[in-house]
Amino acid sequence: MRLLRLELLPPSVVGCHMPRRPSRNLMRALILFLSLLAPLLTSCGEEEDSRVWLKGDLHLHSDHSHDARDNPLSALVPLAESLGMDYFVITDHDNHVNGKLTTWDDPHYRSDAMVLLYGVEWTTGRGHANFFGAERFEHERLYALRESSGEQVAEEAARQSLHFSINHPIGKDLWEYGFDHHFDSIEIWNALFLAPNRNRDAIALWESLVMEQGRRIPIRGGSDCHHQEGGEAEIFNIGNPTTWVYARDRSGEAVLNALGRGNASISYAPTAERLELWADADGDGKYELLMGDTIESVPESLAFDLRVEGTHPGDSYRVLIIKDGETLLEETVRAVQPRLTLTFRDSPNGRTFYRAELRAEPPLRHLQTTLPEAYGDMIALTNPIYVGYP
Ligand SMILES: [Zn+2]
Ligand SMILES: [Zn+2]
Numbered sequence: 001m002r003l004l005r006l007e008l009l010p011p012s013v014v015g016c017h018m019p020r021r022p023s024r025n026l027m028r029a030l031i032l033f034l035s036l037l038a039p040l041l042t043s044c045g046e047e048e049d050s051r052v053w054l055k056g057d058l059h060l061h062s063d064h065s066h067d068a069r070d071n072p073l074s075a076l077v078p079l080a081e082s083l084g085m086d087y088f089v090i091t092d093h094d095n096h097v098n099g100k101l102t103t104w105d106d107p108h109y110r111s112d113a114m115v116l117l118y119g120v121e122w123t124t125g126r127g128h129a130n131f132f133g134a135e136r137f138e139h140e141r142l143y144a145l146r147e148s149s150g151e152q153v154a155e156e157a158a159r160q161s162l163h164f165s166i167n168h169p170i171g172k173d174l175w176e177y178g179f180d181h182h183f184d185s186i187e188i189w190n191a192l193f194l195a196p197n198r199n200r201d202a203i204a205l206w207e208s209l210v211m212e213q214g215r216r217i218p219i220r221g222g223s224d225c226h227h228q229e230g231g232e233a234e235i236f237n238i239g240n241p242t243t244w245v246y247a248r249d250r251s252g253e254a255v256l257n258a259l260g261r262g263n264a265s266i267s268y269a270p271t272a273e274r275l276e277l278w279a280d281a282d283g284d285g286k287y288e289l290l291m292g293d294t295i296e297s298v299p300e301s302l303a304f305d306l307r308v309e310g311t312h313p314g315d316s317y318r319v320l321i322i323k324d325g326e327t328l329l330e331e332t333v334r335a336v337q338p339r340l341t342l343t344f345r346d347s348p349n350g351r352t353f354y355r356a357e358l359r360a361e362p363p364l365r366h367l368q369t370t371l372p373e374a375y376g377d378m379i380a381l382t383n384p385i386y387v388g389y390p
Contacts, residue, residue, distance in 0.1 A: 056085050065226070073109055084270060132162060199378075221266040223241065244264060246264070292383045353385065
């Protein structure tokens with residue numbers, strides 16, 4: 001593996017970045033510089049980008065699922081609104097109602113504060129998948145394809161312009177339709193990072209698919225929240241984890257478009273730190289490639305910019321950059337501002353993908369639980385930037 005360098009970028013953009021291990025004096029100077037330039041920082045490399053970060057949860061059950069009777073829609077919608085969710089979707093089990101969904105007609109399925117998507121968990125004996133639409137769709141046509149092939153399901157989803165997302169591919173309900181057919185995203189972070197699904201194994205599976213198939217596969221999270229009462233509700237709830245999408249506007253279509261492009265990252269809670277991974281493909285000092293994007297021709301080297309929003313000054317974080325499934329860089333960084341930026345440069349070896357993880361112990365202040373260890377140390381992770389991928 002090629003060793004990576006962390007470096008200060010040219011003076012024109014250095015104000016947005018921190019060196020690998022800044023000396024105390026340099027740190028003070030940077031803090032001063034950063035605080036003076038604070039109003040300018042958000043525009044660094046993002047001129048004329050009017051997109052917005054929207055957060056939501058992409059896997060939730062309400063009392064329209066038989067195993068979620070204590071999760072009434074009348075309580076879920078206000079709870080999601082109180083958590084500041086920008087978009088929201090309920091993905092009830094279709095097999096509990098023989099494919100005739102009732103969720104969308106529930107008078108409580110409405111919100112003025114959030115973009116509501118139309119969703120369902122296609123729940124079969126050979127695996128589960130979520131379908132998402134910006135509008136109502138004909139789910140019975142998908143329900144009828146339970147014994148069909150993955151290709152046929154993908155064709156029907158495409159015919160209805162739906163987002164087809166495989167759920168928890170490894171764990172209690174394995175995905176047995178294979179991975180050769182088209183799908184729009186895969187849930188690699190279901191509920192708590194450590195349990196009940198094997199999310200780390202799901203990530204390894206996804207990375208191997210990306211490498212073996214030479215195919216971009218967007219990733220997402222989903223809480224799979226079923227309860228507001230009992231033990232499970234003590235540990236996690238809506239937004240554990242939260243999926244952030246960078247959408248052109250506040251509409252269901254824009255949310256699904258960003259999700260389908262992989263312009264998204266996942267955080268363990270709606271109030272947790274959020275990651276953005278950007279790259280400068282043409283060497284002009286502007287970071288125009290966002291996680292999920294690809295640059296088809298392979299440049300000699302690329303500059304990357306990892307931004308962490310919502311850091312807690314004084315807290316230490318471990319930042320990991322992962323290249324083709326292997327750790328390229330691991331840095332411990334102490335936050336001095338509510339935003340942290342790490343820049344680095346690397347030479348891709350042909351077809352390559354880069355992604356980032358942020359690790360630390362989740363602090364209790366963000367959780368509705370007394371069991372933070374159930375979360376593991378995964379704070380957030382990104383979709384990859386792809387190099388040499390179509
Ligand atoms: Zn499921
Ligand atoms: Zn589910």
